[in-house]
Structures are given as C-alpha cells and as structure tokens.
Amino acid sequence: MAGAGDWGRGRPVSPRLALQITLYEDRGFQGRHHECSSDHPNLQPYLSRCNSVRVDSGCWMLYELPNYSGLQYFLRRGDYADHQQWMGLSDSVRSCRLIPHASSHRLRIYDPEDYRGQMVEITENCSCLHDRFHLSEIHSFNVLEGSWVLYELLNYRRGGGEGAGRQYLLRPGDYRQYLDWGTTDARVGSLRRAVCGPPWKGSAKIMLGIMWIFLHVSVERGCEAEAKRTASGARMPGPSSTY
Known part of the structure; x- marks a missing residue:
C-alpha cells in the first residue's frame, strides 16, 4: 500500500475522499459494516441489519426496503450510534441513496x-x-x-x-x-x-489528512535534499598538504 512518501513517485497517495457513509450491523459502530459512496439499491447481501451509521460527508436517504422503498430517513453528516437517533422504527435498512449537492432549489x-x-x-x-x-x-x-x-x-x-x-x-x-x-x-x-453544503465543505478530517500528507512529503523531501548535500560534501577532497 502506498505511504505518504510515495506521493509524486508514480504511486500517488489517495485519501479516502470517496467514502461518504458507513453502515454497521451493531450499535456503537460495531460488527460487520458496509461502505457506500453512491446509490445502493440492495444492501441485503452485505448487512442483515443496521443499528448505527457514520456519515462522513453529504446528505443521504436510508430506506427500510430494497429498491428505495418503505420508510425513509434523511441523514446529514455525523455519527448515529443507534437507529433510534435517526428515528428508525426498526434496524431494517435495505437501500440508501446519495443526495447530490445543488447550488439552488x-x-x-x-x-x-x-x-x-x-x-x-x-x-x-x-x-x-x-x-x-x-x-x-x-x-x-x-x-x-x-x-x-x-x-x-x-x-x-x-x-x-x-x-x-x-x-x-x-x-x-x-x-x-x-x-x-x-x-x-x-x-x-x-x-x-436537502442541503449539506458542497462535498468539501465541513470535511475537516479529509482536509487535515491532506495537509498532513503534504507536510509529511515536504519534510521528507527536505531531509532527502539535506542528506544529498551532506553526502556530496563528504566526497569532496580536502586541501593537499606538503611536509
């Protein structure tokens, strides 16, 4: 897996910008989970129930049944440790839909x-x-x-x-x-x-992650440059002396 030092060397670091919602089978973000970054008409193969949700960015609609049917629940960015926090009548979430950002309504x-x-x-x-x-x-x-x-x-x-x-x-x-x-x-x-702001707005964790990557790369490159200068200086012949 690419690390921070691989940025710009043909293996770019890719922060998980696409991940926007994670659904968990158990309360408190425990148990089996499934990640979505777009509409999903049938979550049944991945989850038998849903008792907690973490929305990293955007607005989402959860649906009680597959194919975007049944009871609907509107979720903004945030952590929902229990299905009652989104007023769910049960732990059944069988499909979800990402609500696109719009500049006007x-x-x-x-x-x-x-x-x-x-x-x-x-x-x-x-x-x-x-x-x-x-x-x-x-x-x-x-x-x-x-x-x-x-x-x-x-x-x-x-x-x-x-x-x-x-x-x-x-x-x-x-x-x-x-x-x-x-x-x-x-x-x-x-x-x-259904307004949650543009995808980048309020994504503090993402922005901090990108800042950390660039800071890490800058420090690493500075250290590499300093090491090269030091090695070059060590190879230079010193002044000759006669006796």
Missing part, C-alpha cells in the same frame, strides 16, 4: 393532482405549509432544482410511532399524484431543502 406546489389549479413556487424551507399557504394537503409537485425532503408533520419533525411523521425524498422531476413520492395520502406539514 426550486419547487412548484399544486393542490390538485396533475398540476391543475393554483400553483405556488418556493425556493426556501417552509416549516408550516398551512400557515404560509393555507395548505394541509398537496397532490402534485414539480421539482425544478435541487432535492427536497417532505415531512408529514410541521417543523420538519419525524414521528416515533408507526405511520406517524414520515418523510419523503423529492428529487428533481414530476410528481403528478401523491403516490408518485411513495405515500398513501396527500398530507404535507413542512418542506425542507
């Missing part, structure tokens, strides 16, 4: 299905759709820019009971009826942009 809301009736466009978070737009049900969305998280409850809350306070990922695209985003009714309490 725009979403259109329609009360009736199939984009009929009055349209409202939003670009910022909305903690209570009823207070702001006098809407408690939404039957269609048109997501124009960025990804959004839809919450059934107000103030982006996630319920802890069966069927209470679910959340749903809305990626750019058309949602002509509420079945399109995976729910069984049109109840919507709040909407939030």
